[in-house]
Amino acid sequence: MQINRSNESVAPCDQKQKMHQQVSQHLNEDTEHEKIAVRLYFLGLILFLAAWLIKTPFLWLNDLGYVAATLTAGYHVMWEGFGETLTALRQKKRFAPNIHILMTLAAVGAILIGSFEEAALLILIFAGAHFLEDYAEGKSKREITKLLKMNPTEARLLQADGRTKIVPVAQLVIGDQVQVLNGGQVPTDGRILSGSTAIDESSITGESIPREKTVGDEVFGSTINGNGTFLMTVTKDSSETVFAKILQLVDQSQNNLTKAATKIKKIEPIYVQVVLYLFPLVVLAGPLLLGWSWSLSLYRGMVFLISASPCALAASAVPATLSGISNLAKRGVLFKGGAYLANLSDLKAICFDKTGTLTAGKPVVTDAEFFGLTVPEQQQLLAVVTAMERRTNHPLATAIVAKYGEQVPDLPLTANNQVGQGLTATYQGLSYRIAKPSVFAQVPLPIEQRQDQLAQAGKTVVYLEKNEVIVGLLALMDVPNENSRAAIAYFKRQHVHTTMITGDARLTGQAVADQLQIDQVIANVLPEDKSSIIAQQQTEYGLVGMVGDGVNDAPALVKADVGVAMGDGTDVAIDVADVVLMQNDLAKLSYAHQTSQRLNRVVMQNMIFSMVIVLILVTLNFLGQMDIALGVIAHEGSTLLVIVNGLRLLLPSRIRA
Incomplete structure (x- = not known):
């Protein structure tokens, strides 16, 4: 019978709940800031329309309305422009301007030369597009972070007298007995003691079909119970559950960018500095070389700041990367960061553990x-x-x-x-x-x-x-599992060298390899030798991946450029790997490889497109065919196209035969 722990002190929040609270607090702060910015934006829009529609005898009154519209609608643009630049200057002791400062300077410059209406229009279009970009970029992130809402918070703990008591999940300890009602959420990882049911495990495995469960079967926290009621015993601390590890992976994935995204973030302040340094040269070149008036030259300088701004370039990689990660997360493939997803398509060789990875793990x-x-x-x-x-x-x-x-x-x-x-x-x-x-x-x-x-x-x-x-x-x-043959065939078609690493005798390993048509078999391998094999293949082929599920695979998973752990494997393998397949399904690794290829193609398309647009706009400006309003529309339109192109990665990849 379950012991009575009703008088025990409340256990502190576990790691999972702390993470949930921290992320929720951060999201709430961001949401409040966004609400203020949106309200001021609409106030600025109203002021602009009033100044534009209501013509007063006093032109200065209309101009004042445009200036007020610029300041209110552009509040967050200016704050992010000067505020973040000054913060970076204090913290990093170097000048690192961002894109927003270009737009702010362009608007201020337009006001100084008397183009009040265009200054307001510039800020209204840029700020409006910025809100749309934030929404589009946040969509893929929300697809991932919505997992937090699935985090179980309460459990029905069985008491010594046979009654149940609702307690926070954080209070559960290993050995507790918990009742799960029909339609209820499984509070934590455990094993069924009595009863049978069907459980929706899509939050863990990505598999939409409920799985039948009975006495002795494992159940996972955050999954949804079907029509049955069962009693389970807790087998893991809530901070060590499969779902808790998923949340940790989610947190890592949103903070680990691809190489392209990282390079863009590093290049952005340098690019903006170059544009700022070129601005006075552009203004001086107008009167001295092109015969422009000083006012026209200053105006063209403002348009240059807008046209040369790298907004689309900055949005080339991050939304696409988050979309790809989100796409895979919904299908039970969890990446610890965008860099690993981008690297996956560049693998030249991939090594597989035999038992439990290529095979079912039992004879x-x-x-x-x-x-x-x-x-x-x-x-x-x-x-x-x-x-x-x-x-x-x-x-x-x-x-x-x-x-x-x-x-x-x-x-x-x-x-x-x-x-x-x-x-x-x-x-x-x-x-x-x-x-x-x-x-x-x-x-x-x-x-x-x-x-x-x-x-x-x-x-x-x-x-x-x-x-x-x-x-x-x-x-x-121990025969190959159902999906191994197709996965190996796929990687061979992609010209990726395949190797089986096994501690079994060569005959046993070669027999499985022959069935799967694997390129190379390395048998009689001791656990400590697997890492050196990965190093040898890196020297021979270049980027190398490793797929495994056991403690003995951990050193090789760490050594590999992309380490892939099977979700049913040991906690150690999952902890050190870069990718986790929540179902032991190598077909999902093939799907991830295709998604990685799509990601790299989309990022390259975005980068080329964004730079071509900048070149066209700058050229048209020097030819006198561009004004502030048209420049902003074309520039921000290209940025939105780049964002939308990245969001295509939320759609499923077509499985190639």
């Missing part, structure tokens, strides 16, 4: 052969063998029972597991034995030859003996 019966037995005698032998295996913890017992347990009846017998002699039993006066070939002193040549053939295929063979005569054999093997 299955692949062959059953009998010698000199009729069909009824074969069925009788299988019934005896299955009954013997049901009563032992023999390593191959589970596979044999899984294969024949429902085909034959359970027989009343007692099995003895003798070390070095195999499994023995007596049934209806006849003796039976299941053992490896080395146990038997004399084996008929045809049977021995057949055993050699199966062993060459990487299979483990056991003989079945009846009254001291070998009458059959079973061959077992």
Whole structure:
């Protein structure tokens, strides 16, 4: 019975809840700031329309309205322009201007030369486009951070008197018993003690079809219970649950940019500085070289600041990266950062652990052969063998029972597991034995030859003996899982070198590799050698990925340029990997590779397009074919096109055969 912990002090918030609170607080602060900026923007819009529509005898009154519109609508633009630049100057001790300062200077310059209406129009269009950009860029981030709303907060703790009590999830400890009602949310990771149900695990695995669960099965926090009610025991602290790890990955993914995005962020202040340095040269070149008046030259200088602003370039990578990460997160592929997603398409080689990664991780019966037995005698032998295996913890017992347990009846017998002699039993006066070939002193040549053939295929063979005569054999093997073959074929088509790294004997590893058509097999590998193998392949091929699921794979996952952990693997492998496949489904890695290719194409398209637009606008300005309003519309329109192009990565990739 569950002990009563009602008098215990409330446990402190766990890591998951702290993260939730911090992110929520940050989002709330941002939201409040955005609300003020939006209200001032609309106030500025009203002031602009009033000054534009209501013509007074006093022109200075209309001009004052335009100036007021510029200041109110451009409040956040100016704040981000001068405020962030001054902050960077104080903190980093260097001048690092941003795009907003160019727009602010252009508006101030327009006011100084008497273009009050155009100054207001400049700020209104730029600020309005900026709000739309923030919304578009935030859409992909919201797709990911909405996971936070799925964070369980309460649980029905079973008390000593049999009643349940609603408690915060943070108070649960390992061993607590919790009741989950139909339609309720599973509060934390655990194991079912009683009851059965179907659970929607899409928040963990990305799989939309509910999974049947019964006594002994694992359940995960944040998943949604179906129609059944069950009792579970808590098996993990709430900060160590699968969902908590997902939230940690989400937090990392939003702060780790691609190389392109990082370079753009580094280049942006330098680019803005160059534009600012060129501005006085442009103004001086007008009267001195092109014959412009000083007022026209100053006006063209303002247009130059707008046209040369790298808004579209700055938006080329981040929205696209977040969209790609969001797309994959919804399908059960979690990246710890955009850099790893971008690198995935550049892999030249990829290494796979065998057991549990390429294979199911447990043997299955692949062959059953009998010698000199009729069909009824074969069925009788299988019934005896299955009954013997049901009563032992023999390593191959589970596979044999899984294969024949429902085909034959359970027989009343007692099995003895003798070390070095195999499994023995007596049934209806006849003796039976299941053992490896080395146990038997004399084996008929045809049977021995057949055993050699199966062993060459990487299979483990056991003989079945009846009254001291070998009458059959079973061959077992850890076979490739359903999605491995397609995934390997995909990477080979992409000209990515594939390698299997296994601690098994070469025959066993080669047998699996032959089925999957893997390029290279490295067998008999000790755990400490896997990392050096990755280093060798990096020297030979370049960027190398590693896919694994065990503690022994952790050093190799760290060493690889992109480490991929299987979601059903160990916590250590998941912690050190760069990517986590929440289902042990290598098809999702193929999908991620295609998404990575799309991401890199989209970012390159955006960068080229944004720079071409800047070149066109600057050229038209010097030709006298550009004014402030047209420059802002063209410039901000190109930025929005870049954002929308990046958001295409929220859409599913087409799976290539």
